[in-house]
Amino acid sequence: MMIRNSAILIILFSFTFSTGFVGGERNYAEKKMVRIPGGNFTPFFRLPNSQPIHLKPFLMDETAVTNQEFLEFVKANPQWRRSRVNRLFADSNYLKYWESDLSVGEKNKVLYNSPVVYVSWFAARAYAKWRGKRLPSVAEWEMAGEARPLNTKYKKLTDLILAWYQKPNPKVLPPVKSTYKNAYGLYDMHGLVWEWTFDFNSFIKSGDSRANTQDELQLFCASSSLYVKDKDDYASFLRYSYRGSLKGNFCIGNLGFRCAKDLK
């Protein structure tokens, strides 16, 4: 019995190892991941009888995935090159600022270490899988993003977020680690780009904040602001509305992603 168990373990181990090996190209320095403690997460939108969601501890990329990192993925996975990608999985804006299929471009040199944007949910999910990771859920992302900011002039996280939301996109997207670090050790959770989540549109189905169909009746504005965690939290409203307007093949200039992973 013992022997059989160890055999299974060995098989499992070698499987994990090989996945890791396929994922890591030779020049890929393993991206630092940060441990996010689990706990009970209260969703922003909730019904009167909703229970908090229990989250297990997990790992999360310290920063958003950069252009350089995404380039390695595209090189290794020809079906995700700009010229070959299936339109069902990425719209015509996919990686549109890259110089070519396999080059971010000399003129975009300043962007090598900036978050990759104009990537679809399908592409982000494929990337995560290739790295042996996954996309974080909305609950995981929100819990990780709620942590206290460490190096910023803003007293309240909400003020930092609202100030960012109100500024038009910068002409040149700054590199990762250029905004702030939070108490978990995550960089730029707010203030650099929006980020894909695995279940991005499961909280809001309609973009209308006052939707009036039966299943959404309790979720939205007039009737609905009664059913949010904090109706003065305008930053969260903006973020959830944004997610709610997305489709899986959308590629947008201020939308990137980072990966998560289960703790073994």
Place this chain on the structure above:
Amino acid sequence: MKAKSLRIFSLSAIVLAALAIQTGCKQGNGNQDYDLSKIDTVVTGTVTAELTDAPNVPKPLTYTSPKRVMVKLDVIEKVMNISDSSQYTFWTFGGHVPGKFIRVRQGDLVDFTLYNHPDSKLTHNIDLHAVTGPGGGAEASSTAPGQSTHFQFRALVPGLFIYHCATAPVPLHIANGMYGMILVEPQSGMPKVDKEYYVMQGDFYTKGKFDAPGLQDFDEEKALAENPDYVLFNGKVRSLVGKGALTAKVGQTVRLYVGNGGPNMVSSFHVIGEIFDKVYQEGGSEVNRGVQTTLIPSGGASIVDMKMEVPGTFVLVDHSIFRAFNKGAIGQLKVSGKEDPSIFKPIKN
């Protein structure tokens, strides 16, 4: 006792009879536009709507049967001056506050596209109060940056309507300037006037005080307390003053399409030195005459007509007068032409 009740009875009879006559007259006077079963809805041909920035209004419509009307609005987030020294990040329908003026005719089939500029930070949508349908179009128009959405509606009811963004949190989108107006001309037409202008009021909440230097962030606390730093016509302090003043000549009739985007304040709209000859109350069909100040609800509108009898500068204000004096709710209508001492003359001692 008996005599008294008889008197009351006969009085009520007279009042009722008078009312009946009045209603009868009204039905022969444009109100067939409100019998929606009788309006013409057979569409012939397609036109592209003329869209204008305030204070300009699209030319009166010349077609007399329903059309398919193509309307495309672009959502643009941009930093503009809110006063001489202060800047603010406005979210706009078409690059200005208020948004583009849309003019259609009752019975038209409006083919509406909302395009959110790729440089936008946020998702936006549109709720047009002229729409009969879920969310006024908002449900069908939730639009991520760089995307567009498309829906169609029948302009059923004539009147002056506002539109606004209804993406959560709605108050913030409105507070940042996301509103404009759509006029639905009745099938029986609107009386011609000499000049038409577009004026829209809105209130703004900034971290800094009125005219504080630099780029100002939105102040949520002031907005919740309904305590604006700015109450403005057409999105900027002095947008309708000096070079921006509205103009007319003596003898002309001026029509103002006045809206109020809010998000909080109700406007007591008044033009100093004039009396509105006609007010289409709340932008609907009911015409009141000889009005000094008309109330414009947040999320509502009004049409006012006035014939300019004498020259001079006539001042547009929100007569909740601290707003005009201290918060920017002031504009000018400059009228040139010959004095008429029989109407007004200053007397020197």
